[in-house]
Amino acid sequence: TVTVVGSYVVDLMSRTPHMPKVGETVLGGPFRMGPGGKGGNQAVAAARQGSQVTMVTKVGKDDFGVIARQNFKRENIDTSYVLVDNVESTGAALIAVDNNGDNMIVVALGACGKLSAEDVAQTEEAIKNSSIVLVQLETNIEAVQKTAEITKRHNIPLILNPAPYQEFPREILKAVAYITPNETEATLLTGVKVTDEGSALQAAKVMYELGVPNVIITLGEKGCYYYNGGEKGILYQGFKVQAVDTTGAGDAFNGGLAHALAEGKNLEEAIKYANAVAALSVTKVGTAPAMPSKQEVADFLKY
Ligand code: ADP
Numbered sequence: 001t002v003t004v005v006g007s008y009v010v011d012l013m014s015r016t017p018h019m020p021k022v023g024e025t026v027l028g029g030p031f032r033m034g035p036g037g038k039g040g041n042q043a044v045a046a047a048r049q050g051s052q053v054t055m056v057t058k059v060g061k062d063d064f065g066v067i068a069r070q071n072f073k074r075e076n077i078d079t080s081y082v083l084v085d086n087v088e089s090t091g092a093a094l095i096a097v098d099n100n101g102d103n104m105i106v107v108a109l110g111a112c113g114k115l116s117a118e119d120v121a122q123t124e125e126a127i128k129n130s131s132i133v134l135v136q137l138e139t140n141i142e143a144v145q146k147t148a149e150i151t152k153r154h155n156i157p158l159i160l161n162p163a164p165y166q167e168f169p170r171e172i173l174k175a176v177a178y179i180t181p182n183e184t185e186a187t188l189l190t191g192v193k194v195t196d197e198g199s200a201l202q203a204a205k206v207m208y209e210l211g212v213p214n215v216i217i218t219l220g221e222k223g224c225y226y227y228n229g230g231e232k233g234i235l236y237q238g239f240k241v242q243a244v245d246t247t248g249a250g251d252a253f254n255g256g257l258a259h260a261l262a263e264g265k266n267l268e269e270a271i272k273y274a275n276a277v278a279a280l281s282v283t284k285v286g287t288a289p290a291m292p293s294k295q296e297v298a299d300f301l302k303y
Helices: 038-048 063-074 110-114 117-121 124-128 141-154 170-175 183-190 197-209 249-262 267-281 294-302
Strands: 002-005 009-015 031-036 053-060 082-085 091-097 103-108 132-136 158-161 214-218 223-227 234-237
Touching (some): 002 038, 002 124, 002 141, 002 249, 031 038, 038 063, 038 132, 038 249, 053 063, 053 110, 117 141, 132 141, 141 170, 183 214, 214 249, 214 267, 234 267
Parallel strands (some): 002 132, 009 091, 053 082
């Protein structure tokens, strides 16, 4: 089982001919609504690859919360730990994607921002029985901290996708087996500006020194850089595809990585698999809906 502790928000998305400037209104379209949030997206990415996935998150007492549960069920994701907050509404993401496939996003976390340490403590049984646990920084940090504490106690490998970046106690990193920042997050976490292989190595060394044995920095279309100590790391090239919408590429990567590791692939194979899942996800519009199926990945990797 893959257990994902993280955010669910409803994605409200529109295409725009260009990004609006301050005060500007742009006529865009078409409009799409769908399930999102880094936690939810990563859960869907892993579930579509065939993993048994348990989602730990919080939604509001509103229609969006009901839709969230339905969406997870449709993806065969266990919703036993999709909790309900009595005060906050379900989170929402306001997404604009321009003609280059670039995006701008405002996230209102709502209920999933209220996922507490006590909430996560309730899920100890699920975490204990997982092959791997996946967590992001799109909730409050106490939920991340509690997740790290429980995985460490039971010796369950933890993937931390430090996205979107917010400050967190560095102590958490001692419980992390794999960290998966993109260039921006690696820069914010380490203070080393990451733009290429050389700077990725410097940043990776900082994270390694902070206690993470496996550092994987995603580099967009370039693929990702893996470091696990020593003088240098390895660049795993990205797959060449026609990018339509890169929103959620990191989520696809993390879900794919968690699935592959849970399935028992070694790390090198798992990273290649994650690159493939992520590459396929950028060829479609949307976040969770753009996650490829197991069959699509299998066909893609044949060529
Ligand atoms: P994020 O979406 O979090 O910013 P990245 O942009 O680094 O993360 O992308 C994550 C992964 O998605 C990359 O490591 C790569 O495997 C894949 N990816 C992203 N953009 C492309 C692209 N244009 N073509 C192929 N693969 C891509």
